[in-house]
Amino acid sequence: MDPIAIFWLFLILASLQPVLQRRFLEISRQRALSRLASERGSTVITLIHRQETMSLLGFPIFRHIDIDDSEGVLNAIRETPPDGPIDIVLHTPGGMVLAASQIAEALAEHRGPVRAFVPHYAMSGGTLIALAADEIHVDPHAALGPVDPQLGGYPAASIVTAVEQAKEPEDRTLILADMSRKALRQVEEFVTGLLERRMEPERARKVARTLSSGVWTHDHPLMPRDLEEFGLPIRVGVPAEIHALMRLYPQPRGRQSSVEYVPSRPPAPVRLPGSGDHERT
Secondary structure (H helix, E strand, C coil), X not given: CCHHHHHHHHHHHHHHHHHHHXXXXXXXXXXXXXXXXXXXXXXXXXXXXXXXXXXXXXXXXXXXXXXXXXHHHHHHHHCCCCCCCEEEEEEECCECHHHHHHHHHHHHHCCCCEEEEXXXXXXXXXXXXXXXXXXXXXXXXXXXCCCCCEECCEEHHHHHHHHHHCCCCCHHHHHHHHHHHHHHHHHHHHHHHHHCCCXXXXXXXXXXXXXXXXXXXXXXXXXXXXXXXXXXXXXXXCCHHHHHHHCCCCCCCCCCCCCCCCCCCCCCCECXXXXXXXXXX
């Protein structure tokens, strides 16, 4: 066979491989979702943002909760029977307050049971969505996070603190501080409304203020023990099928994974001389 033809055939196959792999993953996801929905008798929704190392031409690409996500989730909720259960799998760093609030409001108003599953993390807007669920299932080492608003890449609470400490703040800083106060109040009121469905109003307001007022840095992980202290409907443990589903959403990588492992196996039984059929491990 002509070497040039072989070379071009190789290039064609190499270019098709990512497309075929992506298509195979899409089919596998749909099958896994259908199987999971059938086993659980629910509408299973995924909101998964793999973004940690994605890049294009060396520039990082970040994925967050956006209006496309809220449109997709709202469609799924509308197509679910009013009393039908909903299971939503969350793996996200957060995103637009508008989009996350739309999803949270729709889930909170759904008559049927709503369960959120967090196998690894659901920060910021992801936490806002989780708070709308009747049950929040988290892996023992999974995390939610604070929901304090961010303006222009800065925490709203820090902007307010900065303008209060500045001797002669600029007009732009004063405007940002005014917007920050509004954003803090709006998020606190929204979270309070979500929590009042299962808490006393006073406790709901206290927890909402803690989560939204900038007590911690925005990326501070709130682990299951922290979440239980807030009185949230936490269930520690995520079904194995949810973890299996997450493996069908691999992180796109331009480099070899930095983590590799081989699962340990129990040691083989040791047969002692003259012991007959007795074994010791």
